[in-house]
Amino acid sequence: MSRAALLVLADGRFPAGGHAHSGGAEEAVGAGRIRDAADLGAFCRGRLHTAGLVAAALAAAAADGTDPLALDEAADARTPSPALRTAARRLGRQLMRAAAHAAAYESVSGPATATVRLLSLDPFDATAVLARLAPELDQVAARAAEAARRCAAEGPDALPAASAPLLETGAEAHAARPVRLFAS
Template sequence: MPDTTLLLLADGRFPAGGHAHSGGLEAAVTAGRVRDLDGLAGFLRGRLATAGLVSAAFAAAACRGDDLGRLEAELDARTPSPALRKASRAQGRALLRTGRALWTLSTVERELHHPVALGVVAAAAGLTPAEAALTAAYGTVTGPASAAVRLLGLDPYATHALVARLAADCDSVAARATTMDDLPACSAPLLDIGAEAHATWEVRLFAS
């Protein structure tokens, strides 16, 4: 049962709003930093090593039962972009709403960042912190990869082959996230800058 639950939570069709977010890829494509499959590969690896590691560690900590208020404050400090904080909490709201419909969640009175909400939902679903971390790491690359098919017109087979090649990297990031003594604070300044620019656009395909 936990294996199936893990697949359910990591499924891109899980109704938690992830399809509406590109993970910063739309801004990177518009800025000309990502133009093709090779560029996408570099973007995904960079995102996984920075935002992915942070997300995985916070999801694991929330799943483990760490204090949510502290986690929220710590993640705020690691998210200097107001646009990214807004997007993270929007995804967190959607995830908690879906989680409440599927499992019994402990009462959560406040809005949560997406990685923290993911940990809360994972715990309610009976998953381990390691599984929560893996789900977060995996989502870090699958969201932008799916967006790339729409933004760049990439071959979906080639795009998913790229995601498959990143499987070992996702495993490594998840393992590292659950064995670190302190919560990581990896930064990705271009994602922050891109998010602020993206938030000002009148026409865009994705919310972030």
């Protein structure tokens, strides 16, 4: 399954998903430019190859370490509409909150998935563990988002520095093993 297909499944759960922003579709429907699925397909194809390309390139550049302020200026230069710039910033913040959730989830989903293979644990039991952690995942994501807000105002020292020494020493021992199924 492609990553894009997975995003289709996740879209309704993302704060920046389809329930939050029409991506211009509401206006296009109101103006009669989208009347049916064929019109929607043409609209989405055009948006994908224009606004989608720009957004994806900006995100990839951010992931590659390009200066965020330079990217912000580049995004503004490519988005003449003040309304679209405002919406894009709001959606970006919502997407980053979703990324905090995804990062917190990945910290536990990897071990849960690995134990299914390592222990022949029933996948439903592993999924149940994750489901029971859902409220705590939400709390951790909220704490992470708050730390990010403090970081923006106070600098990186405001970020949490919690440690798990057994994970650290275990990773070093695991990396030295000649045979293993997973990376540490």
